[in-house]
Amino acid sequence: MSQDLSIVELDADDPAAVDAAFTIGNEAILADLPDFPPSCRAEHEVRVRLPMPGTDRHTFLAYRDGLAVGLVQADFPIFDNLNKSFLDVLVLKEHRRRGVGRALFRHAVGFGLARGRTTVMGFSVITDAGDAPTGSSAPFAAALGLDNKLMDVRRRLDLSTADDAELARLLATSWPKAAGYSTVQWGNTPPEELLEDMALLDSSFLDEAPKGDLDLEAEKVDADRLRRVYETRARYGARPYETGVIHDATGRLVALSALRLSKTVDWHAWQQITLVDPAHRGHRLGLISKLVNLQTMRAQEPAVRIVDTFNAEVNSHMIAINEAMGFRALDRWANWQASVA
Numbered sequence: 001m002s003q004d005l006s007i008v009e010l011d012a013d014d015p016a017a018v019d020a021a022f023t024i025g026n027e028a029i030l031a032d033l034p035d036f037p038p039s040c041r042a043e044h045e046v047r048v049r050l051p052m053p054g055t056d057r058h059t060f061l062a063y064r065d066g067l068a069v070g071l072v073q074a075d076f077p078i079f080d081n082l083n084k085s086f087l088d089v090l091v092l093k094e095h096r097r098r099g100v101g102r103a104l105f106r107h108a109v110g111f112g113l114a115r116g117r118t119t120v121m122g123f124s125v126i127t128d129a130g131d132a133p134t135g136s137s138a139p140f141a142a143a144l145g146l147d148n149k150l151m152d153v154r155r156r157l158d159l160s161t162a163d164d165a166e167l168a169r170l171l172a173t174s175w176p177k178a179a180g181y182s183t184v185q186w187g188n189t190p191p192e193e194l195l196e197d198m199a200l201l202d203s204s205f206l207d208e209a210p211k212g213d214l215d216l217e218a219e220k221v222d223a224d225r226l227r228r229v230y231e232t233r234a235r236y237g238a239r240p241y242e243t244g245v246i247h248d249a250t251g252r253l254v255a256l257s258a259l260r261l262s263k264t265v266d267w268h269a270w271q272q273i274t275l276v277d278p279a280h281r282g283h284r285l286g287l288i289s290k291l292v293n294l295q296t297m298r299a300q301e302p303a304v305r306i307v308d309t310f311n312a313e314v315n316s317h318m319i320a321i322n323e324a325m326g327f328r329a330l331d332r333w334a335n336w337q338a339s340v341a
Contacts, residue, residue, distance in 0.1 A: 005100065007107045010059040010071075012048045020068035021048070021059055028070075028090035032135040033125065035330075037306075040262035043236040050235060053228040054079050054219070060107055062091075062100050069095040072104040076117060079220045085112035086121050096136070105144055109340050118341035119215065122146065125154075129329040138334065146336040150212030151313040155327035157271075159298065160305045162326050170324060171291045174284040181254075181283060183292050184244045188234040194244060195223035197253035201275045202226065210312040214335055237263030241300070243293035245276075245285045254280040257289035259297050261304065269297060271309035274318065287321050294325075 010017050026039040051057040055075050062070040070091035077084060087108050091100045109120060124137035126148075141148075184191065190198060202221040233240065238260055245255035254277040260270045276286045298304065309327060311318050 004064055005103055006063045007060050007104060008063070010048065010061055017061060017068070018045065018048055020061060021071055024061075024068060024071050024090055024092055028092055031093040032137075037262065037265045037268035040237070040264045042263045043238065046236050050232060051075075052232055053225055058108075058111065060104060060111075062104050064095065064098075064100070070100040070104055072108045074108040074112060076112065076115065077219075079225070080217050081219075083116060083118045084121060084216070085109075085117035085119070088122065101140060102144070113340060118339060120146070120336075120338055120340050121214075121216075122336040123152075124334060124336070125331050126334045127332045129153075129331060131332070134331055141334065141336050144338070146338045147213075148334040149214040149337045150210070150335040152310045152333040152335065153313050153319075154308055154310050154330045154333060155319075155322050156330050157307040157309075157322075157325060157327045158305065159307065167291060167294070167325060170287065171295075174288050174291070178245075178283045178285060178288055180248050181280075181285060181288075182246050182248055183289065184246055184253075185293070185296060186242050186244075187240055188230055188238075190226075190230060190242065190244075194253045195226055198244075198256065199223050199226050201253070201256060201277065202273075204275070210314045212312065212314065212335070214337060239263070239301070241269075241293055241297040243289045243296065245280075245289050247280060252277075255285035255289050257286070257293045259293055259307070261297075261301060266301065266303040267305050269301070269304050269307045271307050271322075274321075286318070287324070290321065290325065 010021055012018060022039065022041055022044045025044070029036055030038065048059070054077060056078050058074045060072050060074070061068050070089070072090070073088040075086040085108065087105065089101045089104050091104070112120065122141065124141065125134050126138040128134050184194070199221045203218055241259040243257055244253045246252070247254045255275060257274040258272040260272055261268070271290070274286050274290055294307070309322060310333065311322065313332070
């Protein structure tokens with residue numbers, strides 16, 4: 001580390017440090033991804049004190065000559081993947097290529113190793129949809145000894161040009177395949193009687209989803225943890241839209257899909273998880289839950305014009321659903337991983 005660079009852990013009681021962390025996170029991301037939504041300051045203010053349940057988060061700021069120029073967020077799972085640390089290194093564009101990112105990474109690795117975290121992971125954009133290099137994360141990751149274990153693709157649905165007639169046709173032609181199923185919807189408070197089924201679906205996600213060469217175990221999710229997750233998200237001020245599919249004969253929740261808007265951005269939504277119980281596949285429940293959820297969100301959030309989503313490059317089934325809805329590929333993202341023991 002250069003002599004004029006210091007790294008300190010974020011103090012949530014220091015307004016200047018909290019502000020610096022927000023500025024770095026927002027500006028560093030938008031410098032590489034100007035089409036991303038801006039970060040939500042209201043959510044940031046809560047997150048620095050209240051991370052998601054199941055995560056021990058530590059944020060370190062790098063200062064050069066008294067000026068905050070970069071940060072690293074280190075997330076340590078506390079219920080599963082107990083040897084993993086998930087790192088996100090962000091440096092202001094004008095301070096890159098001066099050793100700041102490398103120093104932050106090494107600091108977080110050492111901090112994690114002292115807590116038994118022998119494997120590091122990260123996620124970053126590396127190319128656009130046409131394989132043209134995007135940003136500098138790939139050479140940076142390679143220099144740190146990280147390997148790309150799984151490629152993801154970000155796809156975007158532009159609602160201002162969406163084919164609404166085609167979306168309506170897709171939904172109408174899907175329902176006959178789903179006789180005996182019905183939908184249920186919620187926001188920040190899912191029905192209490194569905195939490196156990198939701199936890200089962202959530203726990204199976206990594207075992208069901210393609211994960212390439214990633215060494216990653218499925219999350220251990222139960223109804224209590226899920227309840228606390230939703231309570232925390234509500235405190236972030238986010239606006240979620242979630243649609244579940246019920247198997248009418250048993251009353252069990254067998255599929256769900258989620259969209260999320262931040263408190264301070266009205267034009268953008270993230271299409272998040274879509275899950276279907278393997279025993280109930282073949283009835284277009286994934287497509288139905290996504291379409292019904294999108295329909296509801298659009299009715300409640302007329303300003304939304306962009307929806308982004310991520311899928312593993314090898315997840316052909318979900319990619320086919322997304323592309324049928326009008327999502328189009330924007331860029332490719334690497335899931336980095338390495339042993340640091």
